[in-house]
Amino acid sequence: MQAGQVAxxxxxxxQALRKLPLPYSLALTLRxxxxxxxxxxxYVGIEEAxxxxxxxxxxAKLLAARSLTRSRG
Amino acid sequence: xxxCEDIRLNLRSCRDGSYALSVHLRWPLxxxxxxxxxxxxxxxxxxxxGVVVCGAAGVGKSRLASEALDSAAKKGxxxxxxxxxxxxxxxxxxxxxxxxxxxxDNLQLVRGVIDSLTAAPQGTAVIVGIDDVHLLDDLSAxxxxxxxxxxxxxxxxxxxxxxxxxxxxxxxxxxxxFERLDLQPLSADETTALLCAALGGPVEPAAARRLxxxxxxxxxxxxxxxxxxxxxxxxxxxxxxxxxxxEPVVAPxxxxxIESRIGALPPAIGAVIDALAVGEPIELRSLARITTPAAVExxxxxxxxxxxxxxxxxxxxxxxxxxxxVRKERAPPTRLRRLRGLVAKELAAGDRRDDARIVVRRxxxxxxxxxDPDPELFLTAARTAIRLDTPLxxxxxxxxxxxxxxxxxxxxxCYCLVWHGRAAEAERELATLVEHATTDLERVQIAEQRAxxxxxxxxxxxDAEAVLDDxxxxxxxxxxxxxxxxxxxAIYADLGRPWQAVHAGTEALAEASLPDxxxxxxxxxxxxxxxxxxxxxxxxAVSTRGYAAxxxxxxxxxxxxxxxYRHMIGLKLAGHLHEAERIALEAxxxxxxxxxxxxxxxxxxxxxxxxxxxxxxxxxxxxxxxxLDALGDLGGWxxxxxxxxxxxxxxxxxxxxxxxxxxxLAENRHPAFAFLEPELILARGWVxxxxxxxxxxxxxxxxxxxxxxxxxxxxxxxxxLQTAVAFGDRGAADRLATLATKVDGPRAGVAARFAAALExxxxxxxxxxxxxxxxxxxxxxxxxxxxxxxxxYRRQELRxxxxxxxxxxxxxxxxxxxxxxxxxxxxxxxxxxxxxxEIVMLLGEGLSSxxxxxxxxxxxxxxxGHIYRAMAKTSTTxxxxxxxxxxxxxxxSHN
Numbered sequence: 019m020q021a022g023q024v025a026x027x028x029x030x031x032x033q034a035l036r037k038l039p040l041p042y043s044l045a046l047t048l049r050x051x052x053x054x055x056x057x058x059x060x061y062v063g064i065e066e067a068x069x070x071x072x073x074x075x076x077x078a079k080l081l082a083a084r085s086l087t088r089s090r091g
Numbered sequence: 092x093x094x095c096e097d098i099r100l101n102l103r104s105c106r107d108g109s110y111a112l113s114v115h116l117r118w119p120l121x122x123x124x125x126x127x128x129x130x131x132x133x134x135x136x137x138x139x140x141g142v143v144v145c146g147a148a149g150v151g152k153s154r155l156a157s158e159a160l161d162s163a164a165k166k167g168x169x170x171x172x173x174x175x176x177x178x179x180x181x182x183x184x185x186x187x188x189x190x191x192x193x194x195x196d197n198l199q200l201v202r203g204v205i206d207s208l209t210a211a212p213q214g215t216a217v218i219v220g221i222d223d224v225h226l227l228d229d230l231s232a233x234x235x236x237x238x239x240x241x242x243x244x245x246x247x248x249x250x251x252x253x254x255x256x257x258x259x260x261x262x263x264x265x266x267x268x269f270e271r272l273d274l275q276p277l278s279a280d281e282t283t284a285l286l287c288a289a290l291g292g293p294v295e296p297a298a299a300r301r302l303x304x305x306x307x308x309x310x311x312x313x314x315x316x317x318x319x320x321x322x323x324x325x326x327x328x329x330x331x332x333x334x335x336x337x338e339p340v341v342a343p344x345x346x347x348x349i350e351s352r353i354g355a356l357p358p359a360i361g362a363v364i365d366a367l368a369v370g371e372p373i374e375l376r377s378l379a380r381i382t383t384p385a386a387v388e389x390x391x392x393x394x395x396x397x398x399x400x401x402x403x404x405x406x407x408x409x410x411x412x413x414x415x416x417v418r419k420e421r422a423p424p425t426r427l428r429r430l431r432g433l434v435a436k437e438l439a440a441g442d443r444r445d446d447a448r449i450v451v452r453r454x455x456x457x458x459x460x461x462x463d464p465d466p467e468l469f470l471t472a473a474r475t476a477i478r479l480d481t482p483l484x485x486x487x488x489x490x491x492x493x494x495x496x497x498x499x500x501x502x503x504x505c506y507c508l509v510w511h512g513r514a515a516e517a518e519r520e521l522a523t524l525v526e527h528a529t530t531d532l533e534r535v536q537i538a539e540q541r542a543x544x545x546x547x548x549x550x551x552x553x554d555a556e557a558v559l560d561d562x563x564x565x566x567x568x569x570x571x572x573x574x575x576x577x578x579x580x581a582i583y584a585d586l587g588r589p590w591q592a593v594h595a596g597t598e599a600l601a602e603a604s605l606p607d608x609x610x611x612x613x614x615x616x617x618x619x620x621x622x623x624x625x626x627x628x629x630x631x632a633v634s635t636r637g638y639a640a641x642x643x644x645x646x647x648x649x650x651x652x653x654x655x656y657r658h659m660i661g662l663k664l665a666g667h668l669h670e671a672e673r674i675a676l677e678a679x680x681x682x683x684x685x686x687x688x689x690x691x692x693x694x695x696x697x698x699x700x701x702x703x704x705x706x707x708x709x710x711x712x713x714x715x716x717x718x719l720d721a722l723g724d725l726g727g728w729x730x731x732x733x734x735x736x737x738x739x740x741x742x743x744x745x746x747x748x749x750x751x752x753x754x755x756l757a758e759n760r761h762p763a764f765a766f767l768e769p770e771l772i773l774a775r776g777w778v779x780x781x782x783x784x785x786x787x788x789x790x791x792x793x794x795x796x797x798x799x800x801x802x803x804x805x806x807x808x809x810x811x812l813q814t815a816v817a818f819g820d821r822g823a824a825d826r827l828a829t830l831a832t833k834v835d836g837p838r839a840g841v842a843a844r845f846a847a848a849l850e851x852x853x854x855x856x857x858x859x860x861x862x863x864x865x866x867x868x869x870x871x872x873x874x875x876x877x878x879x880x881x882x883x884y885r886r887q888e889l890r891x892x893x894x895x896x897x898x899x900x901x902x903x904x905x906x907x908x909x910x911x912x913x914x915x916x917x918x919x920x921x922x923x924x925x926x927x928x929e930i931v932m933l934l935g936e937g938l939s940s941x942x943x944x945x946x947x948x949x950x951x952x953x954x955x956g957h958i959y960r961a962m963a964k965t966s967t968t969x970x971x972x973x974x975x976x977x978x979x980x981x982x983x984s985h986n
Contacts, residue, residue, distance in 0.1 A: 039278040039308065068145065068273040071129075075272065078125035 149311030276308030580616025592620030622661020625834025664806030665836025744910030
């Protein structure tokens, strides 16, 4: 590994995010970016009533993906 | 490997009236652990009424609910399961028919069903699971409503997205404390995990990627397609990998499933889907012109298409790839031909008509359309497509020839044929083209292609040389002769005649008018030759010029890979191992999206092997072999793969597998790669060493060195002698010292130091050589030198130093995943008690005696006593020396 490449490597959270199904990673990324909930629902294609549950599953999946990344790392 | 329990076989009838076996696999639930936990939590939460699982058809709602109910039953819940269907919907309480009693009025009936559904022994909670709850009849909805209101049971419901849901049913979860779970399709990684689990073994990454793209993570579609492909023998297990060949056939059951999902389409909307099926993505305005704006709008409303803004324009695609596959299956070919023509015309009228991607799309559409063929467009597209998709390029080049494209088209077509696995056919066509050549340039072009094909693909090196010689005699222009030096250089290098390669390569590259692809071929030869004679310092500049030319050549991916391979070998021989790995990684990145990415795995495998990372090398080489076995030995890549695989298996100590690989290698020798003969003999040496036949291993290593020396392959001579020394050869020091003055790079110098130290039995020098090998990146050599150092120290009764070196050797060997003769000889167990070992480990962490005493709640005096005894037992003279005896993971930084 060249020293210059390290800076370009995504951090552990981003690596884990990329492993998730797109709707989950998209929802979390948009939420972190401060996008309004109704807009997130439109992007992800769900009803607003389902957003809370989607976040919960997404966070659980992210946690699992991160621990997997760490154990492989 | 699939076992009998994993599959079911059914007889199915075929369209032609015959019968065939259908395979039904066992599909475990994967990628849903978090969802299952969420349901589990809701079922145990006293405030929760239950869970409603929403999602698209086939995404896995019913399966998830079923698994969640099974899990609840195991935990002691009383579970009731019901399925709402459209046929049961016609009957009042149809979904709960099992729990109804005859002869009662509606009110009594409802009460009776509720009581039956929720009946359970005292203290046992009930869960009612209802699949496809949107299909419940009104009275069943009332039952459900009552159960939720009375908290008589928890409920677990599934609802399909996009279905009309009666307000009475919706009210159930709107008014209750429900968890809502929107189930998403599986990700690419989850799909791969599911495939591996269902098929019982690893799946070729390209196949897994294709299946994910086609199904977009829809588990039901995946089941149908995979079972169909396994039944039909297109998805097969070979050498431990599942490989998928050909295009998927959409099974009738899946067609029905998808048709029921997309519904009966009016012709106008069908036309929108059909146009996209043959030519997506299509720009929105173009699609509206090909069909009608109203039809596009209606398709959008029905969720059959998706719109995306790309470069300022709206691009339309089909919402799911399988909708298009199903429509194509049903549509008459004439209609599809007409639609392809319409899409091609729209693309030709657009601003980006000459973009490489659009040119390939236009040509691909035109080939199977009702438009008049355009040979120029076909040829341009074929040359562009070679970079990414040779099978497509072959189709386009053939179309160019049929449309009267002339010599250029014929040459391009022959080139594609070679890479399409039809080399003999290409040679026949090229041989007939010779008579039609009218210029020296055309003669060179034909000769170069024939030589390339005869040499690497048809394994006829003598014929390849004869073609170049014959053509050389026919040429009249001096510049044309220089052009011919380019293929000669590449051929000489691979035949193991490095000096001839250097001369021919230099001659060719001096010709200013050399076309790009010949610059690359000349670079193959020159880089290969320079690497072998030990002039590695010069290959960087030659390679840079070669890579730049490869980027402009029509067949860039293949040309670049060939150069990277020879570049990587030159660096490996010189001992620039980190640089060799960098070249392999770059080759991987460059080829990942090409149609032939497997060769870069071989580069990665060889680079990893040269660094001593045998585990990683084996992983890459096995994956490459699985893919290449299907394609055949295109360009000798399979031979090169097997060669490295044999070495890797032997170094890993997998004796039987290594012997099998060696036998396979011997049966499939590739005559064009004579320059690899020393490597082949070294592979025999490693296999003999793995078997424990050390004297035989030594003979092989010496033979390899002698052969390399005779051929002027000084780089290989160094590698072979280094291996001989590692096997215990004590007569190589002088020659290696001489070689170190003749060849570039660190390997020869370190190997010479290693050899001299072994001859002198000098443990300290061997340990120093081990450190140098580690810095160079050759961890197996570092482990072997450390092992020899341990043996030398032991002979001198320097027990502490011997233990230190054997510990270092073991640590390196464990990191590499290797077992070598020197390692086996040097392994020695430490004579420490558990307490002494613990204290030595803490010393190694940098702790002082009082700190260790504090940590282990011992007195400082006791700790000192343990340290004293440990030093006495191991004959070490300092605390640092003692601490170094226990392995620590110093090598991980090389990852």
